[in-house]
Amino acid sequence: MALRVEHDIFLVRQRGREVAAAVGLEHQDQVRIATALSEVARDLLHAVGGADVTFAVTAADDGRQHLRVDLAPVGPLPRERYDPRSGAVARLVDRLDMVVGERDTVVRMSRRVPVNAQALTPERLAELRTALGENAPGSALDELTAQNQQLIAALDEVRSQRDELAVLNEELAETNRGVMALYNQLTEELEETNRGVVALYGELDEKSAQLRAASESKSRFLANVSHELRAPVTAIIGLGRLLADSSSDPLTAEQARQVGLIRSSAADLLGLVNELLDLAKAESGRIEPDWAEVDLRPVFGQLRGTLRALATRPEVELVVEEPPAPAVLRTDEVLLAQVLRNLLHNGLKFTERGEVRLRAERRGDRWQLTVSDTGPGIPAELHERIFEEFYQVPGKTRVGGTGLGLPYARRLVTLLGGSLDLASEPGRGSTFTVSLPVDGA
The missing domain is CATH 3.30.565.10 (Histidine kinase-like ATPase, C-terminal domain)
Structure with a gap:
């Protein structure tokens, strides 16, 4: 296509939308690439007086097919005077480049073809080229009407999304209220549980103190009783040994048996006293190992x-x-x-x-x-x-x-x-x- 006058801007936009639809781009992508074409075409028309526009289908390194549009200016275009990549146009297409050739600089934009689109074989491309060539170009009024319809559709979609967003915000607010109510309930229950745990710990500390006091009292009791018993028990054993000694007055058989029982019982009692003393020392922590x-x-x-x-x-x-x-x-x-x-x-x-x-x-x-x-x-x-x-x-x-x-x-x-x-x-x-x-x- 040749871009030479203002009217051609509308034709380029219209043809760009038709080509995008023919190769299988979605409606929103058709509008995006058409808008990008009209913006770049207007800039080139005012800057150098026009450009030659070429549509092509190419294969990228990833195996995906792309719709590529080249706009070759009719006059020299120094890059320092114009670079569309710095504007909003670059966000409408997948790639927007300034390709520097031997004679001129070409503005190149591309958009990926969806994977679910019909395969663009050479035969299919020939059919599309023929069909597009048979379509008569529309007037500027037709293109403005199409743009208005696209704008209305976009506004309807925005309004629909806004309504959905409002519903979602209301649902989110309701959910937040429920979460806050649940959080407050759980917080109250946790505080109540914490108070119960603190009270339980206080009671356990009190019981532990009582148990420690009782254990200390038991240890002191065992130590005191054992000390008090050791002396008389030792005396009993000594007296029994004297009675049974051969140098003392002889005892009858029954007396010797009774004295033996006394000494045996006293020895058992002394063993018990010694074990009680050892146990009391161990419980009170008074035994220090000699490592x-x-x-x-x-x-x-x-x-x-x-x-x-x-x-x-x-x-x-x-x-x-x-x-x-x-x-x-x-x-x-x-x-x-x-x-x-x-x-x-x-x-x-x-x-x-x-x-x-x-x-x-x-x-x-x-x-x-x-x-x-x-x-x-x-x-x-x-x-x-x-x-x-x-x-x-x-x-x-x-x-x-x-x-x-x-x-x-x-x-x-x-x-x-x-x-x-x-x-x-x-x-x-x-x-x-x-x-x-x-x-x-």
Whole structure:
């Protein structure tokens, strides 16, 4: 097409819209490219007196087809005097370039053809070219009428979108009101819950203070009573020893038996007093471990020698295995020996036949010290109860004791940074495991 007079601006716009419709562009894109053509055509007509307009269909690098329009000015067009890319026209098309050739500068714009449009084969393009050539150009009045209709359609669409936006805004406001009401309700419920939690914490703190006071009172009571009992009990044991001494006046058989019962009962009472004192010290936190590098082999040797005399039953064998070298860990030797002695003594006391075995095994950064026996075993539901103070497993195998040894042993192991666990089944013996860190607590 040739653009030479004002009337040609309307023809270029009309032809641009027709070509865009022919290749399959949507209605809005037809209006956009027609508007961009009329704006650039008016500028070129006023700047250099016109241009030659060419419509083409090209394939881009992405495989998509594009409708391309070239406007070649009839006169020289210095780029510093005119550049449409700086205006609003560039937003109406996909690309708008100034192509500099050997003789002139061409204004080139393009728009992508929709993928769902009919394939633009050479045959199809020939048909469109023929059909467009047969269409007689309209008048300026016709083009103005078409523009007015497009403007009215655009206004209707804007009004429709505005109404939809108003409805959406109203729905959003209603939703916001509901959200705010729900938020306020949840806030009130949360505040009420927080007040209840604060009150509960206050009550728990009060109960905790009462429990701490009761525990401290119990510990003081046990310590005071134990101190008061130790002196007379020791005196009773001493007097019983004097009465039974061979240098004293001889006793009858019945008197000797009675004195023996007195000494035995006093010794049991002294043991109970000592355990109460130990337990009171452990609960009050007055036991401070003496941390040092301890070799388990001398500890096991001492236990083997001191406890062998307690294995009075020929049917029960005491086995203390030699720990694997290097058997060194950081702990309190006295407290550790006290725990192991307590566990071994219990095993010898409750086992009627078989063996009581002490062994040590290194597992990673911890030592596992196990005391196993072939005694009657303990039901699973009583595994934790035996670590309660003064509790003893009921049954035929129940022997003398206070029920304080195991609770005290667990407290000492905890103080050393370890744990004391039990694995046992009725009729299959018991295994107590002391787990201690190699590097101490």
